[in-house]
Amino acid sequence: MKLWPRTRPDSLLGQLRSPPYLRWEAAAGKLWMVALVLGPLADKQAVWTRWLPITLLSAPLYLYLHGMIYRGPYRYLPWYAAGMVAIGLIAWPFNGVALGYVVSAIMCLAYLPTIRQWLATVALLYVPVALVSMRMHVSPWLMILVLFASLLSGAGHFLRMSNLRKESQLRLSQDEVRRLATLAERERIGRDLHDLLGHTLSLVALKSELARKLAQVDPPRAQREMEEVERVARHALGEVRAAVTGMRRSDIAAELVSARLMLEASGLVFEGEWPEGIELPPALEAPLALVLREAITNIHRHARARVASVRFQFEAGRFQMCISDNGCGGLAAHGNGVSGMRERIRALGGSLQIDSPARKGTTLKVMVPLSTQVAATEDHRMLQAVTTGKVA
Template sequence: MSMPVHSAASCGRQGPFAAAFHRLFRPDPESLLGQLRSPLYLRWQAGLQLFSIIALVKFPMDKGFDRYWLAATLLSLVPYLLCYVRMYIRPVRQMSMHAAGLVLTALALAPFNQGAVIYLIAAGVTMALHPSWRAWIGTVIAASAAAAAAVVLAGAPESMLVAVPLASLLGGFSNLIYMRGVRRDAELRLSQEEVRRLATLAERERIGRDLHDLLGHTLSLVALKSELARKLALRDPGLAQREMEEVERVARHALAEVRAAVTGMRRGDLAAELLSARLMLEASGIVFACDGCDSLDLPHAIEAPLALVLREAVTNIHRHARATEARIDISNAQGELRMRISDNGCGGLAAHGNGVSGMRERVRALGGTLAIDSPPRKGTTITVAVPVAAPMPAAVGRDARPQPIGSAA
């Protein structure tokens, strides 16, 4: 029992330092990492670009060791790292200020170390991540002017006049293209979430209206007849009993109508999932096609699990397949429903992953089979085959209205 107590105490002693470190490097919600939900590519780029610091040592070492340039370089690393990291984790509106800090640091270091060109290039390349391309071009111009000042005033090599603008433009252009794609995907994701939210809200309102139309009159009738039966209970017990029997018949009829309405609501599971799949894939730039998806009339016991299987398969295409086309084919013949989900992505889908195992269990519970064909770099095809019972006669189908108990009397 003493070890957990000791560990908790140790964590308590380290807590304030860890909390301060977390606060110092936690991305602001309005920063690049915060707005884009901290994409992995952007974090790797920020980390790898720090290796350019090696040039700060290589350039002056070619001319020999000197304690003056070493001291100046070590001192410059503090404002450089501070400004560079804050370009990613502080609000985007402050990026220009931090880029200016990098340019000033480079000007201060230029008389001691020619590697100061790295700071200028870092400012120009990183500012390409800014939402405004004008801010990036302005930074490139400022960095080029600083390079010219270093050449004239500090005797820096004239190659800086070409290296700074060229590297800033080439490296920054790739960042600009990448960020346009990332922001477009973020906007599509937000619009898709908004579409889903509005669809959910509309469905809730529709259900509310249906329930009001379905139960409003019935419950009012139940309330009136119950009140009448209460008043007749002492004066005419027989009439009161007949009123309560009528209340019972109305209540049972309302219960049957509610069950029929709920069953009708559930029938749209697979159709709704197909619509959601179209929204998700097309928002991701994947061409979507569907055959046999318009005439679906399945029992809920089969439709709901198949909707979950479809959702998992489409999610895999969206997240992992890197596909440009996806297709769903559904057929129902000879008592068997077949659903084929295919894409032209990278393939190599693991046959025993958690998602695939869940799909296989759902299909197996329906007495069906699930086959996966996913050769590397040749796309993935998932085929589901499920036995379907023969459709019910029209007399007891979904169009038949339930009859209240006692109506035949």
């Protein structure tokens, strides 16, 4: 069973992708209701037949409206707050603590998109509150104090909401950049394949047709044409293999740039630079770049860290990559993509060590032998050269 109910996409929680802080704030906004009962009980002059029925009737309505502030359509937020104010004004003459309904509504109005809308709505809703307070002969200074406290707490809400909106917009911008980059890459791949294969396949088709017609008339020339078809096909195959290798290859330096943009945009300090003049074989660099990407994604989503770093070390016949953060720690040995990272490192003949004590950060240490990878790369190049006919 889920702890939090499902939210609408057009709700406050839905628009901000249901951040944990806002969900807990929604729950904490209901705790003050305990005072609705404790306050009158502490007053010896209060008559329970007067305050208890209206309190029992108003509390469920408030809970519903307060929940809809977060889970209902965002455009109706002022109306939900107005309903909370109305409940407070009705219950206030019977239970003095019911003024908290009004205070809560003023604080919830701080979720409006601009401070001008918030203050204008508060001023509009506070007019009936002032009229009721005058009818009840409540001290105006007390009402001014209540308004000031409500605005002060609401200002904190507004600032936090502003930061949450900026973070949500940043995530949407990053998603859009990734989508556009993927679209551009697909278009580039389509153009490259057209440039690589369009002319070549047309040439193969023409020469094959010519060889078919010459097979009975001039067999030697037909044989020469088929040899030319074979040569063109092998050349095209080599170009396609080279293009696919370039498409599949991941660059650690590029992943470091992407990691810095992602983490620093979320308020983290990132430390990590790729050593200049150092190159790794593609067969080694591509899986390591994917491991680095997965580790940085875990830090961004789960670590709740302030600082993250990546360090590289080259020793005799061995490459080491250390990814660390000062977050909450407690990383599961087979969770959060760790299994996939282990499989990639194991395929390279290396090892992955994880040190993740609770509340003390996480350190991932990747160690991969270099000599095996260099030899494997050279064997792959030799095999490719033989299959394309470049080596006798």
